[in-house]
Amino acid sequence: MKLKLLMILMLIISSVSASSLMVNNAYVRATPPGVPNSAAFMMLMNHSAKDISVVAASSSVAKTLELHTHDMVNGVMRMYQVEKIDVAKNGHTMLKPGGFHIMFLGLKSPLTEGQNVDLELTLSNGEKIKLKAPVKNVMSGMKMNHGHHH
Amino acid sequence: MSSKVIKTFLFAFLALGVLFVGVKVTKPMFEEHRDAVRYKFNLETVDGPITQEDFKGKVVALYFGYMYCPDVCPTSLSSLSEALKTLPQEEQENFKGLFVSVDPKRDSLEHLKGYAAYFHKNFIGATIDDEKYLHELTERYGGYFRKVALEGSKMGYSVNHTSDIFLFDKNGNYSSKIPHMARQEDIIKALRKAEGR
Numbered sequence: 001m002k003l004k005l006l007m008i009l010m011l012i013i014s015s016v017s018a019s020s021l022m023v024n025n026a027y028v029r030a031t032p033p034g035v036p037n038s039a040a041f042m043m044l045m046n047h048s049a050k051d052i053s054v055v056a057a058s059s060s061v062a063k064t065l066e067l068h069t070h071d072m073v074n075g076v077m078r079m080y081q082v083e084k085i086d087v088a089k090n091g092h093t094m095l096k097p098g099g100f101h102i103m104f105l106g107l108k109s110p111l112t113e114g115q116n117v118d119l120e121l122t123l124s125n126g127e128k129i130k131l132k133a134p135v136k137n138v139m140s141g142m143k144m145n146h147g148h149h150h
Numbered sequence: 151m152s153s154k155v156i157k158t159f160l161f162a163f164l165a166l167g168v169l170f171v172g173v174k175v176t177k178p179m180f181e182e183h184r185d186a187v188r189y190k191f192n193l194e195t196v197d198g199p200i201t202q203e204d205f206k207g208k209v210v211a212l213y214f215g216y217m218y219c220p221d222v223c224p225t226s227l228s229s230l231s232e233a234l235k236t237l238p239q240e241e242q243e244n245f246k247g248l249f250v251s252v253d254p255k256r257d258s259l260e261h262l263k264g265y266a267a268y269f270h271k272n273f274i275g276a277t278i279d280d281e282k283y284l285h286e287l288t289e290r291y292g293g294y295f296r297k298v299a300l301e302g303s304k305m306g307y308s309v310n311h312t313s314d315i316f317l318f319d320k321n322g323n324y325s326s327k328i329p330h331m332a333r334q335e336d337i338i339k340a341l342r343k344a345e346g347r
Contacts, residue, residue: 033268034260035217035218037218038220075294077313079222104220138224
């Protein structure tokens with residue numbers, strides 16, 4: 001019960017509402033030792049009547065943030081950079097393991113669970129969204145998203 | 151029918167029988183040998199070189215990946231670790247996880263050790279500074295990897311790769327392959343099968 005309350009509270013805290021795009025359940029992966037990169041996952045919801053894209057991202061914890069995606073062709077996983085991540089009008093786009101993610105390159109220090117990371121998303125309409133995303137290890141991050149959507 | 155024809159038939163029948171039994175007995179032996187050749191490896195760790203022989207008595211879960219992989223590799227290694235952690239502590243000691251980096255240019259042996267152990271204390275990291283060998287090795291396993299330049303990305307290059315976990319029993323014989331994003335209960339089933347339970 002306590003845990004549930006805490007999770008609801010966390011959901012509220014991690015939801016950031018901008019005029020056009022809402023960000024939910026954002027989290028950044030904790031880094032294993034020796035890995036200078038990480039990835040952020042989140043749910044992007046567009047409650048407006050116009051298509052919007054995320055076109056860039058930045059954070060004080062890493063040198064560069066890039067938008068990346070994955071696909072699997074004949075069992076081979078490919079990861080590559082994309083110019084933008086589209087969120088259709090009145091629709092949503094999920095950034096999740098195995099799909100779209102925001103790649104953190106050149107971390108200034110390792111990311112550990114419990115930490116909060118600042119994140120700024122730049123949208124195609126020029127708007128900027130600032131948010132704080134908690135750092136989670138691989139499994140707790142995946143469980144959280146799982147629980148929220150099924 | 152003459153007795154000669156009957157004799158010939160009988161002989162042919164017996165010969166087929168002998169052949170059948172022979173195949174039944176030698177086929178597993180043959181397969182074992184073929185698998186042993188197919189899956190053998192010579193790799194380096196920060197604690198010294200390793201081959202499949204070094205893991206006799208342990209169930210081995212082998213995965214090819216690279217440390218810069220932000221998503222797919224950690225997900226696979228975590229799924230394996232989480233499945234393993236559902237087993238009793240002493241049973242977990244039957245297992246060794248082996249993370250084989252196909253990116254020796256970026257992944258040092260020292261970093262690989264810490265990286266693998268981050269997921270489970272029984273996981274070790276290995277590679278070899280010989281990309282030709284790594285290609286040959288992954289292909290023998292029925293896997294694949296390729297470095298792909300990421301134009302304009304600070305990452306420089308990404309590595310396209312297959313994401314399966316290969317399981318070997320305590321005698322080093324191939325047991326099964328866990329596909330990417332397998333469900334936890336299926337991973338546990340595969341682990342138990344490799345254990346001979």
